[in-house]
Amino acid sequence: MSKKTLSLQIKAEALRLGFSACGIARVDFVGESKVHLGQWLAEEKHAGMDYMSSHFDKRCDPRLLVEGCKSMVCVALNYYPSHKLRKDQLQFAYYAYGQDYHEVVKTKLTELFNYINEKLLSVHGRVFCDTAPILERYWAQQAGLGWIGKNTQLIIPKAGSYFFLGEILLDAELEYDSPMKSKCGTCQKCLDTCPTKALERPYLLNANRCISYLTIENKEEIPEEYISKIENHLYGCDDCQHCCPWNRFATPHLVPDFQPSEAFLSMEKADWLNLTVDQYRALFKGSAVKRSKYEGLIRNVKATQ
Ligand code: SF4
Numbered sequence: 001m002s003k004k005t006l007s008l009q010i011k012a013e014a015l016r017l018g019f020s021a022c023g024i025a026r027v028d029f030v031g032e033s034k035v036h037l038g039q040w041l042a043e044e045k046h047a048g049m050d051y052m053s054s055h056f057d058k059r060c061d062p063r064l065l066v067e068g069c070k071s072m073v074c075v076a077l078n079y080y081p082s083h084k085l086r087k088d089q090l091q092f093a094y095y096a097y098g099q100d101y102h103e104v105v106k107t108k109l110t111e112l113f114n115y116i117n118e119k120l121l122s123v124h125g126r127v128f129c130d131t132a133p134i135l136e137r138y139w140a141q142q143a144g145l146g147w148i149g150k151n152t153q154l155i156i157p158k159a160g161s162y163f164f165l166g167e168i169l170l171d172a173e174l175e176y177d178s179p180m181k182s183k184c185g186t187c188q189k190c191l192d193t194c195p196t197k198a199l200e201r202p203y204l205l206n207a208n209r210c211i212s213y214l215t216i217e218n219k220e221e222i223p224e225e226y227i228s229k230i231e232n233h234l235y236g237c238d239d240c241q242h243c244c245p246w247n248r249f250a251t252p253h254l255v256p257d258f259q260p261s262e263a264f265l266s267m268e269k270a271d272w273l274n275l276t277v278d279q280y281r282a283l284f285k286g287s288a289v290k291r292s293k294y295e296g297l298i299r300n301v302k303a304t305q
């Protein structure tokens, strides 16, 4: 089978499995992005996310993750919800509405990997979804899925940015897609909209100021200077995505695991204030929200008052 036929079959199967987009990049050193990542880390823009500074060499060269790998198959899975919290309720980032995406994406990627091995050719490789030091957005851009916007999100043309990303590293040569150029143009709505000015300049996020970081990854108290900016952001923040013109193309996902529960959608402000540990466990069983732990969520509830 030719590289072209193999690649087309992999992409067709990815779409059949429910992925919204699939592209393929030649695996190589990340070049210029190493300099940007190094600067970002040196200036401590990653805040308390120490894992971002570990495995620096692997992050800059996927060949150190899977020996002999040649190709990166990149996929995107839509998570734009059809049922949303009302605007007067406390808000969660859309990605956290349903079940933990790591498992959902990895399960589908493993199916794709097995399909390649069983139906196309014998390969060695690994699947990833935010589970290894990989510059996921960079590689998605290299694989032609979309471009990294000024808000630092991966934007897919005519589809937007509400997508989980995943990758398969393979030791086979395939046909490669071309990197996509930015289509942000002169727009800078995301920079203007960000409540804390965490987007310090196009393509540069200072996590120390970002509400997503402050309400999810942050293990400390939320600094006083940002409390007044939290407003109704209970868990995460999508403001720099909601305002992006490309997200007017977003369409609801079809993944049952990402559907929010009725109990979650009916939570009012008073319910969050009185949330018990048992209620928390029941509401977020199997959810990525567990990352912030009960105490972290209660800290956020207080910050929204
Ligand atoms: S997630 Fe929110 S706080 Fe963070 S950069 Fe985007 S708009 Fe700003």
Ligand code: SF4
Pocket (backbone or CB within 6 Å): 149, 150, 151, 152, 183, 184, 187, 188, 189, 190, 191, 240, 243, 244, 245, 246
């Ligand atoms: S809001 Fe505008 S500048 Fe920001 S990512 Fe979207 S298109 Fe690009």
